[in-house]
Amino acid sequence: MSAPLPPPVTPAAGDDVPTLLVKIFGKDRPGITAGLFDTLAAYAVDVVDIEQVVTRGRITLCALVTAPAGGAAAEGGLRSTVHSWAESMHLQTEIISGRGDNRPRGTGRSHVTVLGHPLTAESTAAIAARITGTGGNIDRIFRLAKYPVTAVEFAVSGAETEALRTALAIEAAKLGVDVAVVAAGLQRRAQRLVVMDVDSTLIQDEVIELFAAHAGCEAEVAEVTARAMRGELDFEQSLHARVALLEGLPESVVDKVRAEVRLTPGARTLIRTLKRLGFQVGVVSGGFTQVTDDLRERLGLDFASANTLEIVDGRLTGRVTGEIVDRAGKARLLRRFAAEAGVPLSQTVAIGDGANDLDMLNAAGLGVAFNAKPVVREAAHTAVNVPFLDTVLYLLGVTREEVEAANTHE
Numbered sequence: 001m002s003a004p005l006p007p008p009v010t011p012a013a014g015d016d017v018p019t020l021l022v023k024i025f026g027k028d029r030p031g032i033t034a035g036l037f038d039t040l041a042a043y044a045v046d047v048v049d050i051e052q053v054v055t056r057g058r059i060t061l062c063a064l065v066t067a068p069a070g071g072a073a074a075e076g077g078l079r080s081t082v083h084s085w086a087e088s089m090h091l092q093t094e095i096i097s098g099r100g101d102n103r104p105r106g107t108g109r110s111h112v113t114v115l116g117h118p119l120t121a122e123s124t125a126a127i128a129a130r131i132t133g134t135g136g137n138i139d140r141i142f143r144l145a146k147y148p149v150t151a152v153e154f155a156v157s158g159a160e161t162e163a164l165r166t167a168l169a170i171e172a173a174k175l176g177v178d179v180a181v182v183a184a185g186l187q188r189r190a191q192r193l194v195v196m197d198v199d200s201t202l203i204q205d206e207v208i209e210l211f212a213a214h215a216g217c218e219a220e221v222a223e224v225t226a227r228a229m230r231g232e233l234d235f236e237q238s239l240h241a242r243v244a245l246l247e248g249l250p251e252s253v254v255d256k257v258r259a260e261v262r263l264t265p266g267a268r269t270l271i272r273t274l275k276r277l278g279f280q281v282g283v284v285s286g287g288f289t290q291v292t293d294d295l296r297e298r299l300g301l302d303f304a305s306a307n308t309l310e311i312v313d314g315r316l317t318g319r320v321t322g323e324i325v326d327r328a329g330k331a332r333l334l335r336r337f338a339a340e341a342g343v344p345l346s347q348t349v350a351i352g353d354g355a356n357d358l359d360m361l362n363a364a365g366l367g368v369a370f371n372a373k374p375v376v377r378e379a380a381h382t383a384v385n386v387p388f389l390d391t392v393l394y395l396l397g398v399t400r401e402e403v404e405a406a407n408t409h410e
């Protein structure tokens with residue numbers, strides 16, 4: 001038997017305790033926050049809440065404090081002292097009497113990240129109206145990044161994350177901005193593994209097309225790809241058909257293709273930052289280990305898996321060996337990497353652009369469609385349609401400043 005718990009401590013401000021909201025606005029300079037609380041300290045009030053932001057050199061400081069003991073006379077004294085202090089500092093001030101703490105935040109909390117390139121006032125108005133229309137309340141807004149896109153995050157309460165996601169996805173498509181909605185809470189901070197597709201996600205190219213260019217069979221490969229897109233071939237059939245066209249290519253082409261691969265802008269920043277945050281990072285590809293193994297080494301990835309081109313006597317045989325990585329295979333590999341990393345699936349993030357990636361995107365805790373086709377975009381949890389891979393960091397709540405500060409201190 002454990003000892004009985006002590007009675008709960010009375011909160012500093014119950015619902016009926018008189019409180020004062022002290023709001024300060026003006027040109028920011030050192031000592032304003034200390035100055036205000038120094039002034040308030042003379043009245044022995046307690047702090048219930050504080051919020052402060054500085055936007056283009058202007059400070060907005062809101063302090064919610066308990067009303068001073070001593071009734072109206074004491075409150076009058078506090079008001080005039082704060083006003084004189086503010087005047088001496090050339091600050092505007094407003095003091096509002098009330099009762100209790102802030103209205104408690106509603107249940108159903110979400111983070112809504114909006115990426116604009118640029119972010120227009122019109123888009124911001126439409127997003128805010130949709131949030132309100134879904135029953136959500138915007139509790140807080142702050143900027144995550146101004147480069148390479150403008151990213152702002154809305155902390156929203158009072159709406160179901162799923163309903164908000166659906167409503168905002170429709171709005172985002174109309175506006176041409178990216179909106180990601182994720183549930184708030186510890187889960188968001190617990191992401192530990194990111195698994196990416198390679199072709200047209202981590203890199204700008206389709207590796208099979210790079211090989212095809214060396215074999216002089218781009219048109220034939222493109223035709224097979226088109227047939228697969230029309231649903232006439234499944235992935236495995238199209239893989240075999242396309243690889244067969246590479247038969248006889250000398251092995252030396254592998255090095256040439258590796259050198260031709262172009263990383264997606266922001267890829268290095270994304271991976272470097274994720275590693276600093278303690279994430280494990282992997283890639284899965286319907287392409288070839290001859291390229292993904294090289295990427296794993298160059299980028300310091302923890303996991304990489306793909307199909308393997310068979311090479312015999314220095315030439316490609318036109319066949320692949322080993323386990324085929326297709327749509328189901330990518331989801332299977334995500335699960336395998338998660339198990340090896342000791343991370344539950346709910347704490348994984350998957351990023352991809354193709355129909356091939358859909359199972360993996362749906363299996364992950366957060367699936368991000370990256371510059372994806374509409375069918376993938378609609379099925380994924382969230383979509384990024386700007387061509388910068390590091391914007392995925394903003395969906396995880398990492399700010400540009402944090403990314404840059406980490407680089408500076410390298």
Ligand SMILES: [Mg+2]
Binds near residue numbers: 198201353354
């Ligand atoms: Mg792809």
